[in-house]
Amino acid sequence: MKADVCMILEGSYPYVVGGVSTWIHDLVTSLSDVSFHLVHIGVGIESPRKMRYTLPPNVLQFQQIPLMESIPWRGPRFRQKRRSWEAVARFLEDLSRDDTSGFRDLLHALDPRSPEAITPYDVFHGKPFWNLLVQWYRQHFPDFSFLDYFWTLRFMALPLFRVLYAEVPPARLYHATCTGYAGLLGAVASIRTGAPLVLTEHGIYTNERMIEITQAQWIYRERTSSLVPTRQVGALQNLWMRKFEVLSRLSYAQATRIFTLYEGNRQMQIQGGAPPDRCEIIPNGIDLERYDAMHLARQEKLRGPPRVCMVGRVAPIKDVKTFIRAARMVHEEMPEVRFEVLGGTDEDESYLEECQRLVKVLSLKPVFDFPGAVDMKEHYPSISVLVLTSISEAQPFVLLEAMRVGIPVVATSVGACAELVLGSGSDDEALGPAGFITNVRSPRETADAILALLRDPEMARRMGETGRERVGRYYIRRKMLEEYRGVYRGLCGG
Amino acid sequence: MERTTTPSGLMLAALESVLEAEALVLLLHDFGLSPFWRVLLPLGAHLLALTLLAVGLVRPWNFRDPSDRAWAVLGLSLTLPLPLFGFLGFLAIYAAMQGRKAGGGDLLKDFQQYISYDPIALPQRGALEPDLFLKAEVDIAPLREILAGDDVPLKRGAILSLSRLPRAEAVALLKQALTDESREIRYYASNALSEMEKEFNDRIFRLTREVERNPTQEERHLELARTVLEYTSSGLLDQAIIPYFHEIAQRTLDRAALNPRHSPEVDTLLGEVYRRLGRQDKAREVLEDLANREQRDPGIFLALAEMAFTSGRLGEARRWVQEGIGRFPEDPRLIQLQEVLGNP
Numbered sequence: 001m002k003a004d005v006c007m008i009l010e011g012s013y014p015y016v017v018g019g020v021s022t023w024i025h026d027l028v029t030s031l032s033d034v035s036f037h038l039v040h041i042g043v044g045i046e047s048p049r050k051m052r053y054t055l056p057p058n059v060l061q062f063q064q065i066p067l068m069e070s071i072p073w074r075g076p077r078f079r080q081k082r083r084s085w086e087a088v089a090r091f092l093e094d095l096s097r098d099d100t101s102g103f104r105d106l107l108h109a110l111d112p113r114s115p116e117a118i119t120p121y122d123v124f125h126g127k128p129f130w131n132l133l134v135q136w137y138r139q140h141f142p143d144f145s146f147l148d149y150f151w152t153l154r155f156m157a158l159p160l161f162r163v164l165y166a167e168v169p170p171a172r173l174y175h176a177t178c179t180g181y182a183g184l185l186g187a188v189a190s191i192r193t194g195a196p197l198v199l200t201e202h203g204i205y206t207n208e209r210m211i212e213i214t215q216a217q218w219i220y221r222e223r224t225s226s227l228v229p230t231r232q233v234g235a236l237q238n239l240w241m242r243k244f245e246v247l248s249r250l251s252y253a254q255a256t257r258i259f260t261l262y263e264g265n266r267q268m269q270i271q272g273g274a275p276p277d278r279c280e281i282i283p284n285g286i287d288l289e290r291y292d293a294m295h296l297a298r299q300e301k302l303r304g305p306p307r308v309c310m311v312g313r314v315a316p317i318k319d320v321k322t323f324i325r326a327a328r329m330v331h332e333e334m335p336e337v338r339f340e341v342l343g344g345t346d347e348d349e350s351y352l353e354e355c356q357r358l359v360k361v362l363s364l365k366p367v368f369d370f371p372g373a374v375d376m377k378e379h380y381p382s383i384s385v386l387v388l389t390s391i392s393e394a395q396p397f398v399l400l401e402a403m404r405v406g407i408p409v410v411a412t413s414v415g416a417c418a419e420l421v422l423g424s425g426s427d428d429e430a431l432g433p434a435g436f437i438t439n440v441r442s443p444r445e446t447a448d449a450i451l452a453l454l455r456d457p458e459m460a461r462r463m464g465e466t467g468r469e470r471v472g473r474y475y476i477r478r479k480m481l482e483e484y485r486g487v488y489r490g491l492c493g494g
Numbered sequence: 495m496e497r498t499t500t501p502s503g504l505m506l507a508a509l510e511s512v513l514e515a516e517a518l519v520l521l522l523h524d525f526g527l528s529p530f531w532r533v534l535l536p537l538g539a540h541l542l543a544l545t546l547l548a549v550g551l552v553r554p555w556n557f558r559d560p561s562d563r564a565w566a567v568l569g570l571s572l573t574l575p576l577p578l579f580g581f582l583g584f585l586a587i588y589a590a591m592q593g594r595k596a597g598g599g600d601l602l603k604d605f606q607q608y609i610s611y612d613p614i615a616l617p618q619r620g621a622l623e624p625d626l627f628l629k630a631e632v633d634i635a636p637l638r639e640i641l642a643g644d645d646v647p648l649k650r651g652a653i654l655s656l657s658r659l660p661r662a663e664a665v666a667l668l669k670q671a672l673t674d675e676s677r678e679i680r681y682y683a684s685n686a687l688s689e690m691e692k693e694f695n696d697r698i699f700r701l702t703r704e705v706e707r708n709p710t711q712e713e714r715h716l717e718l719a720r721t722v723l724e725y726t727s728s729g730l731l732d733q734a735i736i737p738y739f740h741e742i743a744q745r746t747l748d749r750a751a752l753n754p755r756h757s758p759e760v761d762t763l764l765g766e767v768y769r770r771l772g773r774q775d776k777a778r779e780v781l782e783d784l785a786n787r788e789q790r791d792p793g794i795f796l797a798l799a800e801m802a803f804t805s806g807r808l809g810e811a812r813r814w815v816q817e818g819i820g821r822f823p824e825d826p827r828l829i830q831l832q833e834v835l836g837n838p
Contacts, residue, residue, distance in 0.1 A: 329734045391684045
């Protein structure tokens with residue numbers, strides 16, 4: 001059965017909990033009149049028992065594409081396929097000029113229905129592809145180990161071909177939730193079926209992969225003891241980065257409309273090759289009424305010792321250690337304050353252990369706790385100050401939720417946090433700050449901000465009210481859903 | 495007696511030669527064959543030559559003609575032993591290599607050291623090689639300039655370089671980079687600092703466990719205290735947090751000092767920890783007691799002089815240096831300190 005929207009997911013919903021998954025679940029569940037076909041791209045096939053969300057009834061089908069599993073050989077073998085190989089060579093050559101216009105010809109060359117289709121067997125065992133590899137090697141990596149080059153390319157190519165040879169489910173519209181492999185599949189599906197592609201990026205995929213790749217230990221790089229800095233990363237890291245850049249370009253080129261959460265990200269998309277006229281912003285939104293009820297309960301529940309909480313999973317990217325250190329500094333001045341990290345503790349057990357050790361070293365055990373993942377509805381009303389010390393975020397839901405409850409916040413200057421706390425644009429900024437923005441990894445600044453809020457309840461109340469007002473004006477879930485409904489309607493033809 | 499008709503021995507030898515040559519050519523030339531056939535075909539040709547000659551030897555066509563047999567014997571002796579010589583030769587080379595390996599342990603050790611040598615890991619071990627240290631001194635100023643600029647890829651390289659320098663100056667620069675305009679640079683700097691911290695934390699945790707397991711081993715206590723002091727001097731920790739780590743060092747050294755025969759380094763380090771904790775009197779007490787008790791270590795006088803100097807007691811610092819030089823007249827550190835501080 002043909003779904004209205006085929007939503008393409010990569011390493012997120014329904015297996016991973018987080019901001020993107022929350023947004024996807026909310027969108028799919030709320031637009032109950034729209035039928036969805038979900039395609040999840042992951043490393044392997046995941047068991048349904050690992051699902052962290054319940055699929056709503058308007059999800060007609062759920063398909064998985066395992067990137068690192070072997071590809072079945074299909075299509076004609078033992079033919080010349082000269083024209084197809086020429087298309088591949090032309091596409092690769094054009095890529096060096098950031099020109100992706102040959103992508104359609106490439107797809108035709110790989111289409112199993114074509115009599116000259118290049119099969120995975122041709123790619124991984126055929127002489128023409130080998131010749132292309134050798135030619136590239138001689139042109140771009142003449143001084144590099146051929147063995148490392150060869151295996152890196154094979155390893156890079158396998159997931160790409162897994163996506164390129166995937167069966168594309170029929171739909172009236174394709175919606176990729178990031179660029180990368182999901183964006184590639186979206187572009188392939190859109191070209192093959194003629195249906196439009198919509199792209200939503202919460203974090204900028206290319207940037208995130210680039211950071212990962214430059215620090216990856218599993219990619220071989222020539223080691224050096226030199227302290228002289230260079231612009232270059234290792235040759236193989238360059239190859240990987242280039243691959244993800246190209247994937248983003250392909251999906252940007254094919255997408256009819258491209259969305260992100262805030263202006264900073266939009267600018268990065270444009271830098272990455274997205275046409276500016278197709279880039280738009282739809283911010284995250286929350287259900288105001290739900291949090292208004294918690295705001296009312298807050299007046300009663302705030303009695304007792306102040307409670308300073310960080311809401312997020314215990315993972316290095318959340319920099320829980322900075323929160324612990326800030327807690328120590330606050331504890332020096334206000335020993336009655338209690339501190340908690342409300343969020344999953346099972347993502348990185350060694351990091352959790354490090355954090356617990358730090359709590360012990362800093363003699364904070366009696367006042368610091370890691371209760372794990374909890375129902376925030378129970379906790380928001382009694383939180384005095386909400387802290388977010390992350391070193392990377394997009395537009396965190398937790399800030400929106402806390403602000404609507406009326407909790408003053410202390411957040412690092414990452415992603416859209418400054419926009420949320422301080423406002424963006426003159427009208428928004430005129431509302432005033434909803435808390436404090438600090439530099440990353442700065443326990444002193446964090447502690448000072450917490451102390452300022454705890455010592456001045458009137459300022460804390462005022463900031464809490466500003467947060468409520470800002471979320472009520474600009475970050476409304478209903479509005480976000482209507483905008484996506486409008487996008488779907490417009491592109492699906494009603 | 496009728497003479498048996500036999501092929502000539504010469505022809506047999508020629509045939510054998512052709513087959514062997516063919517085997518050789520098949521072995522050496524590719525012919526587009528798979529490795530399996532490239533081994534099998536020469537082996538087949540060789541075996542065929544061998545069989546022909548063996549037949550010529552076992553069933554000589556004319557025993558009365560000695561040349562027939564001679565050719566067969568010659569052919570066989572050439573066909574059979576040649577690969578045998580090769581095999582024996584290979585065995586000899588292998589044995590020689592093994593002998594060298596067994597007898598020449600140094601070579602293997604050198605090789606293992608060579609392959610395990612990791613210049614990047616040196617700073618992480620807490621000790622820069624002298625040349626690398628000098629290089630770092632020279633290089634840190636340009637890195638500061640690069641980080642002040644707006645070339646993001648080069649800044650990324652500068653952060654990588656800084657992360658190889660576990661020194662307070664490098665840490666300070668990395669901390670500055672946390673407020674960089676580029677999100678990417680902020681992330682790299684944060685990650686570099688996290689990595690440095692993680693290494694210290696892991697070492698401290700490992701040593702703490704070792705101390706718990708072996709509370710009587712003084713060296714474990716000393717190593718833990720040294721690591722903690724290195725961490726607190728690294729610039730990675732905020733001032734407000736540092737005392738908690740110094741307390742770890744104090745606790746472990748106090749425990750080591752319970753042994754009546756503990757080494758002077760325990761007291762030297764304990765004095766340093768007290769000094770850093772701001773407990774000058776206690777530090778002085780420990781070090782003076784040590785100076786009266788121990789005469790073997792010039793480091794005690796250095797520590798006492800340094801402590802007196804940082805407390806603003808220049809005269810006392812000079813006296814400790816002089817007393818130290820009285821006992822260790824050759825010690826270059828004490829001489830250098832006396833040159834700087836002057837005489838009492």
